[in-house]
Amino acid sequence: MSQTNDPHDVGGLEAGPVERGEHDTAWWEWQVDAMVRLALGKGLISDFAELRDGIEHLTPADYEDLSYYERWAKSLAYTLVDKGVVTRDALEQKMREIAERQAQSS
Amino acid sequence: MSHDHDHNHDHDHDRTFQPDHPEPTSEAARVGLALRELLLEAGHYTRAEEAAMISRMQGASPDNGARLVARAWTDPAFKARLLDNGSDAITELGFDLRPAEFTVMENDDQEHNVIVCTLCSCYPRALLGMSPSWYKSRSYRSRLVREPRTVLAEFGVELSDDVHVRVHDSTAELRYMVLPQQPAGTEDWSEDRLRALVTRDSLIGTQRTLTATDTDADGAPFP
Structure with missing residues (x-):
């Protein structure tokens, strides 16, 4: 039987040794984490399943390349745009502002 | 990276990042x-x-899970409730994972339990703190369900062939924790003293044997 797993569905696949590193959580990662929890707590998303739905909509390339909280960020954005909580235009505008701020402050 | 040119605004961008963290x-x-x-x-x-x-x-750390374990070791009635319905039992100690279900799997001489989330990285963080990055790694998630004994051996867990291994795959709705075996010779220890023996990895199942010493040879039990 051929295996055509979605990118997140890695149970049982071949993989190399487990990298035993433990990394510190960056401040923006805490913010993303808190955002996900508060989005749940405030009812912006109804349950973890909706978040998982967002994760499963990531492209295989994203799933491979993104870090853990990057995946959460993109999947929550997907879910909240999909639900109409925010618009894609507003999100893209805000991303441009943040990129400009970062360029100025670096 | 913090900047104060917008100090007249109430959106304090300068607090977006902590100074010791790189900007993403x-x-x-x-x-x-x-x-x-x-x-x-x-x-x-x-x-x-x-x-x-x-x-x-x-503030969440494996010490929360350790409290549950120490209580279970010293209070058989609590242990029975914890194994029967973890979601409800942990509220007795002020923890709450609902709406996710929470299930505790007990190790014994014949069985070793270990948890994973193959689909993403579900983890009872309120009880164990932040998950280690290896728990979220593709390698751990892929291989634990296929070759658990090999992966466990890489973590230093040597299991004889007669010990059955059960791998529990967490989901968004269901979280697991392992109840490790109480070290021999600690039967009369206080709950607090026992609690200090319990490590994070023993709650995940990537460590099987806990040592009855008050000071962990590897350093602090909760890194």
Whole structure:
């Protein structure tokens, strides 16, 4: 039987040794984490399943390349745009502002 | 990286990043920060709520899971309730994972339990703190269900052939924790003293044997 797993569905696949590193959580990662929890707590998303739905909509390339909280960020954005909580235009505008701020402050 | 040119505004960008953390520059991280600012501006949550949430998450540590284990070791009735219905039993110690279900799997001489989340990285963080990055790694998630004994051996867990291994795959709705075996010779120890023996990895199942010493040979039990 051929295996055509979605990118997140890695149970049982071949993989190399487990990298035993433990990394510190960056401040923006805490913010993303808190955002996900508060989005749940405030009812912006109804349950973890909706978040998982967002994760499963990531492209295989994203799933491979993104870090853990990057995946959460993109999947929550997907879910909240999909639900109409925010618009894609507003999100893209805000991303441009943040990129400009970062360029100025670096 | 903090800057004060916008000190007349109430949106304090300078607090977006902690000084000792690098600013994220990836597109995906910017998606997250942009979304955060939009939600804050729309009043879906406040900075105070965010700060409280981060503080709470930073405060969660494996010591919470260790408290449950020490209570179970010293109180057979609690242990029975914990194994029967973990979601309800942990509320007795002030923890709450609902709406996710919470199930505790007990190790014994014939059985070893270990948890994973093959689909993403579900983890009972309120009880174990932040998950280690290896728990979230593709390698751990892929291989634990296929060759658990090999992976466990890499973690230093040597299991004889007559010990049955059960791998528990967490989901968004169901979280697991392992109840490790109480070290021999600690039967009359206090709950607090026992609690200090319990390590994070023993609650995940990537460690099987706990040692009855008050000072962990590997250093602090909760790194």
